[in-house]
Amino acid sequence: MAETAPLISSQRFLDPAKVADKAARFRVFIVRVAELELRGARYRVLVDGHHNLAAARAAGIEPTWRGPPAKWERIRRATAPAEFERFLINNLTDSDWYFVETGEIVDELLPFEA
Structure with a gap:
């Protein structure tokens, strides 16, 4: 069995009230x-x-894992791979890229210094 690629994100902010509400009401988490x-x-x-x-x-509860939204995929397909990679690395939400499981920064994905 192939090893799963690590899960990363550039969004750390979570609204505790929203998380608690969803945990109490939802049974399926996409x-x-x-x-x-x-x-x-x-x-x-x-x-x-x-x-x-x-x-x-x-x-x-185990979440229901799905692929990216159609709009995200259209943008990815319409953008040259190197340009899309630069876009993802340099356009962060509220954090540098980090490993979701540990919270550690993905040093390899820190933006290059100018």
Whole structure:
């Protein structure tokens, strides 16, 4: 069995009230990821569903993993691979890229210094 690529994100902010509400009410937690290569390594990028993932973990339920939204895929396909890679590395949400399981920064994905 092939090893799963590590899950990474650039969004750390989670609204605790939203997570608690979803954990109490939901039974299905959709989390959207895209598996791709960045700077020569494979990663699963958490594209959408940060709150759903946290709520699923709080509820003790395995999330439902899905691929990225159609719009995200259209943009990826319409963009040259090197340009898309630069876009992902340099356009962060609220954090440098980090491993979701440990919270550690992915040093290999830190933006290059100018």
